[in-house]
Amino acid sequence: MKKTKLFSYVDNGTIIHKLSGLSKLICFLLLTFASMFTYDIRVLLVLLLISLVISYIAKFPFKRYKLVLVYFMIFMVFNFLLNFLLAPNYGVEIFGTKHVIYVFSDHFTLTWEQMYYQLAKFVKYICIMPLGLMFFYTIDPSEFASSLNGIKVPYKACTVFALALRYFPDIQRDYNNINLAQQARGIDSSKKASLTKRVKNVAKILLPLVFSTLDRVELISNAMELRGYGKEKKRTWYSYRRLVKRDYLAIGLCLFIFASVLFMRFVVVKNLFWNPFI
Amino acid sequence: MNKSFFGKFDVKTIVATALGAALFLVLFAFVKIPSPVPNTNIQIAYGITTFFGALFGPISAALIGFAGHALNDFIAGFGIWWSWVIASAVAGLFAGFAYKFSDLEHGKKPGKMFFILNIVGQFIAWVIVAPILDIVIYAEPVDTVFVQGLTSFVVDAISACVVGGILAYAYAAVRSSASSLDKE
Numbered sequence: 179m180k181k182t183k184l185f186s187y188v189d190n191g192t193i194i195h196k197l198s199g200l201s202k203l204i205c206f207l208l209l210t211f212a213s214m215f216t217y218d219i220r221v222l223l224v225l226l227l228i229s230l231v232i233s234y235i236a237k238f239p240f241k242r243y244k245l246v247l248v249y250f251m252i253f254m255v256f257n258f259l260l261n262f263l264l265a266p267n268y269g270v271e272i273f274g275t276k277h278v279i280y281v282f283s284d285h286f287t288l289t290w291e292q293m294y295y296q297l298a299k300f301v302k303y304i305c306i307m308p309l310g311l312m313f314f315y316t317i318d319p320s321e322f323a324s325s326l327n328g329i330k331v332p333y334k335a336c337t338v339f340a341l342a343l344r345y346f347p348d349i350q351r352d353y354n355n356i357n358l359a360q361q362a363r364g365i366d367s368s369k370k371a372s373l374t375k376r377v378k379n380v381a382k383i384l385l386p387l388v389f390s391t392l393d394r395v396e397l398i399s400n401a402m403e404l405r406g407y408g409k410e411k412k413r414t415w416y417s418y419r420r421l422v423k424r425d426y427l428a429i430g431l432c433l434f435i436f437a438s439v440l441f442m443r444f445v446v447v448k449n450l451f452w453n454p455f456i
Numbered sequence: 457m458n459k460s461f462f463g464k465f466d467v468k469t470i471v472a473t474a475l476g477a478a479l480f481l482v483l484f485a486f487v488k489i490p491s492p493v494p495n496t497n498i499q500i501a502y503g504i505t506t507f508f509g510a511l512f513g514p515i516s517a518a519l520i521g522f523a524g525h526a527l528n529d530f531i532a533g534f535g536i537w538w539s540w541v542i543a544s545a546v547a548g549l550f551a552g553f554a555y556k557f558s559d560l561e562h563g564k565k566p567g568k569m570f571f572i573l574n575i576v577g578q579f580i581a582w583v584i585v586a587p588i589l590d591i592v593i594y595a596e597p598v599d600t601v602f603v604q605g606l607t608s609f610v611v612d613a614i615s616a617c618v619v620g621g622i623l624a625y626a627y628a629a630v631r632s633s634a635s636s637l638d639k640e
Contacts, residue, residue: 214538214593217595257600260600260603260604261596261597261600264597264599264600264603265597265598265599265600268597272595299594299595302594310529310530313530314530334465334470335519337470337474338470338473338474338477338519338523339474339477339523340474341470341471341474341475341478342474342475342477342478342481342523342524342527343478343527344474345474345475345478346478346481346482346527348478349475349478349479349482350482350486353482353486353487373489376489377489377498377618380487380489380500381619381622383487384483384500384503384619384622384623385622385623385626387479388479388504388507388623389626389627389630391475391476391479392472394475395468395471395472395475396468398471398475399467399468399470399471399472402467402471403467407467408466408467408470450595451595
């Protein structure tokens with residue numbers, strides 16, 4: 179089984195890396211929420227361009243997009259087929275016009291509207307993809323929890339995130355070890371076993387994994403209690419960085435983008451979609 | 457049983473929530489049993505929210521679902537799919553309501569409420585919350601999201617009850633019962 183690293187963080191000293199974790203989190207949330215509010219393909223393309231520019235500035239290796247892109251393509255093909263089977267006239271419903279490409283039957287008619295709707299959806303999904311990859315590429319893992327606390331998430335919930343990230347590799351290793359140990363005993367949970375057998379055998383990995391995790395909970399919580407965790411209402415963070423001018427600049431810029439998207443959506447176009455058919 | 461409805465939020469619960477989320481993440485990302493329906497996997501990870509919910513309460517289980525699912529989306533590389541992440545949190549929340557009604561700590565086997573709450577929670581999450589958010593945020597056609605939602609509901613409810621049930625029974629079996637010692 180391949181090992182997945184949650185953070186691909188490498189500090190290569192670009193301006194994006196130098197931003198504090200808090201401003202990165204705020205910018206990330208602002209831009210992803212901006213993309214949620216609109217289906218206007220022009221706005222989405224601009225957002226896509228912005229996130230690509232950001233990843234260029236951060237010197238993100240572009241070849242990493244390839245795998246995700248393939249995954250998205252497969253997803254979109256399935257989504258297209260499913261939508262076509264269940265709601266082939268959804269595009270016509272949205273845009274109110276009907277430009278036919280090919281008629282399969284009365285109900286199943288391929289229209290430009292449907293194709294345009296699927297294309298807009300593709301752009302909508304893909305435009306925040308670089309941001310997601312970018313976020314974990316440029317944020318210092320130990321700064322993540324303090325950034326969450328910075329946007330007023332209660333510090334105990336921040337600890338949950340920090341601890342989850344910290345213990346993810348350990349539990350992954352436990353899982354591998356238990357899996358291999360059970361395989362050595364002839365308990366196979368790989369593709370070769372039949373479905374019912376697989377379910378049973380997965381349970382045999384799950385029980386030791388969960389119970390050893392519960393033991394670990396005991397250990398960690400005792401250690402934290404001994405160090406007086408949770409006694410005060412507030413908490414400071416070792417890896418917290420103070421906001422400087424460039425942070426305010428970045429947040430301001432993202433706020434501006436967010437506001438312009440909302441402006442386009444609610445004042446200029448006044449519709450979720452931009453209709454090129456009228 | 458004088459347990460509060462929402463569970464307590466002490467250090468142990470915080471740590472359990474964090475490790476539960478990590479566990480959820482490992483299972484969610486790596487242990488996929490393909491179901492007969494194409495493109496749908498049986499996610500045994502929901503058994504974790506079920507089990508941890510009964511042990512540590514609704515807030516803990518909702519956070520496990522939320523953090524586990526959100527971090528999984530990050531690993532996979534696409535942005536966060538908020539509609540489904542929130543649905544996972546809702547499913548966890550309902551699984552956690554079983555906390556009040558169960559006493560696994562003292563070797564009591566999970567009762568009817570344990571399974572009912574999970575099925576109700578999975579139903580609300582996948583047939584109500586996820587489709588509605590999908591329609592509002594992503595403007596998916598209504599028919600498609602409800603077909604997807606119903607499939608997810610059936611698959612996830614089964615996995616939550618079966619996997620969560622196995623864990624809960626096994627856990628209750630190894631805990632000594634509250635009445636194993638008599639006061640003299």
